[in-house]
Amino acid sequence: ERFPIVYAIDSVEERLEEAKKHGAIPINLNNDPVSAIKKVTEGRGADAILEVVGHADALQLAYDLIRPWGVIASVxxxxxxxxxxGxxxxxxNVxxxxxxxxxxxLFPEALRLFSEKQDQFKTFVSHRMSLSDAAKAYELFDKRLARKVIFDLRT
Structure with a gap:
């Protein structure tokens, strides 16, 4: 495997538990993730970081965690x-x-993978709501009371 060890950093305990179910090693954001990663990598830092949040703090954390010559991918x-x-x-040398x-x-490949492994994704979605309830859905997500919401366009 290209990345045999994956660490998931988050401040939401429920998401950390979910990451653990999928094979990642959870690290709570509030428990000094830089020290934790430095410890397990013998001071080197992470080889690669996938930053998915889009906030300056998350990007700074990625920079603090990455080893020299490492890769930060920000989506x-x-x-x-x-x-x-610069x-x-x-x-x-980042x-x-x-x-x-x-x-x-990527959609055809993603759809194929989702179809083959859909049981693994069942717990990602916490709410199914009508599109007319979009404001409520965003409020739940903003308050971290929902993981992912699927809008049912039929209701």
């Missing part, structure tokens, strides 16, 4: 100013990749 929609500068990235997923190109 979170970045809204804030960049939390570190000379810092240069000195650490490779960074940003951008959205080419959905149309």
């Amino acid at each position: 979170g929609v970045q809204q804030d100013a960049f939390p570190f500068n 000379p810092q990235a240069y000195d650490k 490779r960074m990749q940003f951008g959205r997923c080419p959905v149309r190109a």
